Amino acid sequence: MNDPSAVSRDLQFVRSVVDASERTPYPRSVAIVWGLLVLVGFALPDFVGTGTVARFWMFAGPAGLLFAAWMSARGLHRFGQSDWRSGRRELQHWALFLLAIGAVMLLPNRGMVDWKAIAPISLLLVAFAYVVAGVHLRGFYFFPGLAFFGGYCLLVFRIPHAWTITGVLGALALILSALVPGSAQASREP
Amino acid sequence: MSEDATPFGEEWSGLGGMNKVLEHRVRLATCVLLTRFDRLTFRRLKELTSETDGSLGAHLTRLEKEKFVRVQREFRGGRPTSWYQLTDGGREALGHHVQGLEQLLRHRKEGEANS
Numbered sequence: 468m469n470d471p472s473a474v475s476r477d478l479q480f481v482r483s484v485v486d487a488s489e490r491t492p493y494p495r496s497v498a499i500v501w502g503l504l505v506l507v508g509f510a511l512p513d514f515v516g517t518g519t520v521a522r523f524w525m526f527a528g529p530a531g532l533l534f535a536a537w538m539s540a541r542g543l544h545r546f547g548q549s550d551w552r553s554g555r556r557e558l559q560h561w562a563l564f565l566l567a568i569g570a571v572m573l574l575p576n577r578g579m580v581d582w583k584a585i586a587p588i589s590l591l592l593v594a595f596a597y598v599v600a601g602v603h604l605r606g607f608y609f610f611p612g613l614a615f616f617g618g619y620c621l622l623v624f625r626i627p628h629a630w631t632i633t634g635v636l637g638a639l640a641l642i643l644s645a646l647v648p649g650s651a652q653a654s655r656e657p
Numbered sequence: 658m659s660e661d662a663t664p665f666g667e668e669w670s671g672l673g674g675m676n677k678v679l680e681h682r683v684r685l686a687t688c689v690l691l692t693r694f695d696r697l698t699f700r701r702l703k704e705l706t707s708e709t710d711g712s713l714g715a716h717l718t719r720l721e722k723e724k725f726v727r728v729q730r731e732f733r734g735g736r737p738t739s740w741y742q743l744t745d746g747g748r749e750a751l752g753h754h755v756q757g758l759e760q761l762l763r764h765r766k767e768g769e770a771n772s
Contacts, residue, residue, distance in 0.1 A: 474761055477682040484686040484705050485693065547698030549740070 491550070493607045494542040497535045498645030502638040504531050509618070509634030512586060528568075532561050557604050564596040587622045590633065594619055607644050614640035674753030675761075678723050683708055683716045688725060688751045691743035696729070699739045717741060725750060 601609025618633025
């Protein structure tokens with residue numbers, strides 16, 4: 468490195484190595500489990516009452532989050548890359564999202580909006596959380612976020628079976644994002 | 658000149674923080690990666706730097722000898738895995754080295770602008 472111009476080349480090498488390290492895999496098993504949860508949980512409102520849907524998500528949401536955190540940590544360990552900082556950031560993002568959903572439930576509880584409005588508001592929050600995660604955390608989340616936003620539009624325009632269609636679109640987006648090689652760094656199961 | 662002294666001569670004032678050990682791009686990249694991640698395995702470092710086993714092993718031994726990184730060995734599925742982690746000393750040396758590099762590039766830019 469005696470030649471100062473060699474410094475630029477070396478720094479370029481360092482940068483390329485760091486860029487490559489950011490391309491970490493998203494565990495397929497997590498995407499598939501969440502795809503199934505979304506498929507079932509989003510289709511439910513078309514077939515059963517609000518109480519059953521709420522009970523399903525009260526259990527499935529936190530359980531899915533914990534499963535994803537565990538599988539991601541395990542996957543990265545097998546991959547040879549321990550990254551608690553990113554894991555913590557991702558966990559914070561989704562925990563805050565669950566908190567936001569809980570806070571939204573206060574609105575009808577306090578008589579400020581009708582219970583009917585809660586479903587589309589929650590779906591919009593889901594879409595927002597996924598798209599933001601896609602922009603700031605992992606590209607993997609972006610397209611499922613768009614699928615959920617599409618579902619929100621179907622609900623607002625009162626398209627029949629909007630929830631079932633949203634579930635199918637969301638599940639497909641989640642699973643395809645994990646399976647298609649090179650799609651948002653999600654193709655390699657650790 | 659000592660092993661860790663800067664090779665750029667006295668005219669490069671302020672470059673004293675640059676470290677000979679970190680002048681090699683693979684050792685520099687390894688330390689930068691270890692500031693980003695808590696720990697990395699030998700296999701992952703090899704994949705990222707595209708070095709051979711022997712070459713990367715020599716670089717890591719050098720960093721270990723200088724106490725810039727520490728290694729933890731564990732057995733996974735009956736096979737040994739080496740995890741590398743940056744030490745406080747390594748982090749400090751890298752910080753000084755990067756400051757020196759910034760200064761070097763600034764000097765170079767100024768030199769180009771003046772010529």
